[in-house]
Amino acid sequence: MTVSEAAEQVGLTTYTLRWYEQEGLVEPVGRDSAGRRRYTQQDLDWLILLTRLRRTGMPVRDMRSYAELARQGDSTLGARRRIFEAHRDRVLSRIAELEEDLKVLNYKIEVYGKMEQELL
């Protein structure tokens, strides 16, 4: 799979894919005879995991640490589990926060609705 196909699959741009590699979030991707990247299914799976971490708000810095641990093999399983547990807690807090803010949003919408009625 070429870089542009991979980009489409995971929902990132080719720029970002190359940049992730350069930043050490992704192992150097295999190349064909002409030096072009060829992505395997494993590469894609890893990238999809990264995009999930990313959009749940994990900083690239932390994703890099996680990637480094993953490269070191099974001895870092515990550390990686703990990273995920901590991150899960942050995501839970974030969801709770969003739900709080949602209440205010709904309240505001209601108030605006009522005010519009009264103006008629």
Add this chain to the structure above:
Amino acid sequence: MTVSEAAEQVGLTTYTLRWYEQEGLVEPVGRDSAGRRRYTQQDLDWLILLTRLRRTGMPVRDMRSYAELARQGDSTLGARRRIFEAHRDRVLSRIAELEEDLKVLNYKIEVYGKMEQELL
């Protein structure tokens, strides 16, 4: 209330408070005889609403549009309600997305846990 007190109340820095004003997110705040900002409760309420919009992911650009509508008075009530409705939908999608990602996180944690067991 001074700028630093207001900052503490709403959870922003004094820098940010002045910048929000400069960016038109906040009406020019009243001044005392020495030209120092004095925040009223209304100012605070508005800032607190802004922080909610901000942390639910509304870009500053959109917050400015909203602030401009608010300044124009009751004739823009409908427009403001629609902005909030659209934003609420985005927040709902965001929560749904986070919950999806949470599932993957939990699954990963489980898998790591099992792998750690097997290594013993």
Add this chain to the structure above:
DNA sequence: CCTTGACTTCGAGTGGGCTCTAACTGGAAG
């Protein structure tokens, strides 16, 4: 009086996360 400290403005600087440009290369289609 003088120092201290919180304020003022203006403009520059920072950090994060991409995003793009320039110059080049290799393989495939006509």
Add this chain to the structure above:
DNA sequence: CTTCCAGTTAGAGCCCACTCGAAGTCAAGG
């Protein structure tokens, strides 16, 4: 062959949302 296209690299640029530094002002405390 030549043209075209999708890739390659290194490094610069961009956008957003702040964040800070410099230089100055004001008023209260000692």
